[in-house]
Amino acid sequence: MEPGEPGRPLSKAERTRTRIRDTAVRSFRENGFDATTMRRVADEAGVSLGNAYYYFPTKNHLVQELYVEVQEAHRSAVEPRLRASTDLVERLGIVYREGLAQLAPFHEFAPGFLNAMISPTSPLNPLSPESGPAREITVGLFREAVTGARNRLPAEFEARMPDVLWLGHLQLSLYWSYDQSEGQQRTQRLLDQGLRLLKVALPAIRMPFLRAPVRSVLDLVAEVGL
Amino acid sequence: MEPGEPGRPLSKAERTRTRIRDTAVRSFRENGFDATTMRRVADEAGVSLGNAYYYFPTKNHLVQELYVEVQEAHRSAVEPRLRASTDLVERLGIVYREGLAQLAPFHEFAPGFLNAMISPTSPLNPLSPESGPAREITVGLFREAVTGARNRLPAEFEARMPDVLWLGHLQLSLYWSYDQSEGQQRTQRLLDQGLRLLKVALPAIRMPFLRAPVRSVLDLVAEVGL
Helix, strand or coil, rough: CCCCCCCCCCCCHHHHHHHHHHHHHHHHHHHHHHCCHHHEEEEECCCHHHHHHHHHHCCHHHHHHHHHHHHHHHHHHHHHCCCCCCCHHHHHHHHHHHHHHHHHHHHHHHHHHHHCCCCCCCCCCCCCCHHHHHCCCCCCCCHHHHCCCCCCCCCCCCCHHHHHHHHHHHHHHHHHCCCCCCCHHHHHHHHHHHHHHHHHHHHHCCCCHHHHHHHHHHHHHHCCCC | CCCCCCCCCCCCCHHHHHHHHHHHHHHHHHHHHCCCCHCCCCCCCCHHHHHHHHCCEEEHHHHHHHHEEEHHHHHHHHHHHHHCCCCCCHHHHHHHHHHHHHHHHHHHHHHHHHHHHCCCCCCCCCCCHHHHHHHHHHHHHHHHHHHHHCCCCCCCHHHHHHHHHHHHHHHHHHHHHHCCCCHHHHHHHHHHHHHHHHHHHHHHHHCHHHHHHHHHHHHHHHHCCC
8 A cells, every 4th residue: 555545544654744734734824924933833743843854844845735735725616616617717717716715814924925935046936846736736727727618719828828827816916915905805806807808808819910919928928937 | 505405515414324325225236135234334334333223224224225226217217218209108118128227237136125025014115105205206207108108098097007007017027036038038028029019909998898897907906005
């Protein structure tokens, strides 16, 4: 039997790793980025600091666990809803709306997370190689939204769309982190109006005089950070 | 005579303040955000640390001096060129291109500055009240670009445009800070292609079915951070 295979009991090491991970993820949710230190996680998980570092060499490794958990919850919320709609813009709305819903508990901690994420050289940057596993989940949801629609885009756009739409999600998250309106309603309105605009504007990208410049801009946007 | 009036000699206090400011701005350019400490600025300006704090209560006050200097250089570069063009998109191109040119010397220090700027609560955030004087210069350049064009936009868009275009400049600067291509050519290409797209797409915002959603999105974008 392989580690983690259903039915096989977890080893002591796996149980310890899981306990540290779960403690850290809960602490990020309850106390934010800055207040969640390796020392605090070790104490609350009932392990020595050295033991915590053995399983997670840096705090950044624990943040990646959070990233993956948030994106897995995003996927679980999105997939049943995608099965109920075949319209491209509606499907994009599902992915964006559920993405914002996952972020909601973190709003008060947004400044601390932003500080840790924004540097182009940070392993916590959503564009970093380290953030690849979490990123792949979300990019995959946008791919599913695009390729599963009955009104599909021309192939030359479709290939770039998942990356560009995911960058749109990061952009919306940045706007949300600055949004001090009640329940971040302003971000919801921006999303609603943006989708409404997309619905009326999208057919235009098939026009010959728009096709080339739109594709160039999408290509360059998708290359951010390369 | 008022302080700073031409012809009036600077007082000792004004000379000291200017020396500290000039030393700090040069150090931000040469050593970046992190390596420019109050201690280092005081030493290099030949004043005591206490004296430096007397004129500039925090390092953030010195960064604001840098912001204003960069934006004044931006204005000096833009204004003569705006007099030579009456086309709206060409005029926007002048403001964006010169804005990127002013940032060029700072590319290697972008991570340190980004970290200091990104938090919604940071006084160094470009949206903060403290950054108002520098922001007003740049928003003013976009206003001049828009209102001085022969092909003006409908009034309902024009009022929002300076703020939205300035946010576009911040967005482009964020892309640039992640751009590792030689001389940040990729950012230049994104700007070129974005302007090309704007040129062909802009007439469409007069179409009745696009007018309302475009205006809603512009309004909401302009309200970021309020």
